[in-house]
Amino acid sequence: MCILSIDPSVQDFSLMTRTTYVEFNPSKSRAKLPDLFSRDYGQFLRGYVILQDPKNNQIQVSIEKNKDEIYFTRGWSRLRHFYGLIYGGWVTILYNSPVTIHIEVRSLTGHQVAYPHSDPPRRLMLIDQIGEDASNGLVPHFVAPTSFYHVLEKTLNTSDLESGVLKLFWSGFCENALPHKDTGITLMDWMGFTWKCHLQLQDNSCILYGEWKAMCEARNLTEGSVVKFGVTKPSNNILVHVKVSHFLGVRTTLVAPKTAGGYKAFYQVDHYYML
Template sequence: MALRLPEKFVREYGNKLSNVATLTAPNGSIWQVRLEKANNNIWFRGGWRDFVDYHSINYGYFLVFKYKGNSKFHVLVFDMTATEIEYPSSRDKKRQGNLKENGMSTSRELCVKHEVDTELIIIENSPTSSTRGSVLSGGRERALQAARMFKPKNPSFIRVIQAYNLKCSYVYVTTEFAKKYVQRKNFVKLQASSGKRWLCQFRYRDGSSTPKTIGKGWKSFVTDNGIKAGDACVFVLINSLDVVLKVSIFRMAEYA
């Protein structure tokens, strides 16, 4: 298991990186991850799986790496609702580490497939860089809070829309929700507040009976409903037989 660093970051800092990166989590745990360099690319290789497993990083999580210089990164982990995780006690730390893709002022998001699909954000260590604030700032955080206050009676899950959800035309379904309610289903209908529905297709990992993402049809739903990065969407199961999810959209722009 490995993860590639963003091209722009590599162009600027690649020659300054050693063969081992040091990752520090908020709980104080320190992880050594081997860097593999080939064909103008740099990958986090040895230790990456350990970091992922230790922090229970799942599909759709995104990670923020603040570059401190000297091949050292401070790492934050956010789950699929853009909530920072509860980190394990550093006393229980086992071995080594992980990462994923985007940039801040170097901001760029790519449709890259990895064994664990997360979103990587690397922020340069500058006086204006506010690590958490840069990810959950202003309207985005307030939109998320509004979505959390919405308490439907039916099963539901929340997704904060990221740029890759728009560019790559898919959105993750939370694993817990998928296992309980939509196993072995091929299609899902997304219903807007107007009552109009869009037919979409579930995507599966090879050999899995649990859908990982909503794919084909998602782009049309996003476009027709004007969904933007930073909006918080609440997916509510209103018909389990036909798998109809009513989507309530809490728009970042309205909470800015």
């Protein structure tokens, strides 16, 4: 007998077999998945998984296995601030695939949280990917656009970092790429994180403030950091991509004399801006 579809009367029961509940304790950086869920689906879970809420926000967390026990580890603690779970709460987990797990989040009192809403949705990816599971293609990584209509390069000064306000000349990038009115702007950094800012127009300049300072602190930007802005539409962009010109380490091999007519190698590390 071949069953082509699930009868509507038993669909809810089918979903229950893929659903479980996990306690969120704000004082702990990891959470243990229930044993029955781990028994049924642990074999399909790899090193990382994407938690996706009803507003399509995504949080990437790493998975650690210890015999028959499975834990959410790196990235799990982000739920505390992202959903306001200061005192703890409960996360309903619906297994969807080895890549994606759908979640619903409730506060300690049982009320469903107000999910952050943005366009595009927020993506909180892990900064580094280590191990086999990170390179086998199961988890989609954020890839920034490589082609832009307008770009701007800015060398940050102390005021840009400490005041929480970024001031740019209106002529050029701002005039061509951004809205010609005060409005909300989303900055998306090179790891896929989004930062909510407000655009304010002044005489011959435009000002960005809001989560700009938080982004600078999170990305350890310092005086002299070179930040690049880019947009993918000809004009009126409310999403601006941000990239930092990092140092690129280059290892140069030098040869020095060694006793008995042999040679030994030593290394000199040089740093260059990757523009």
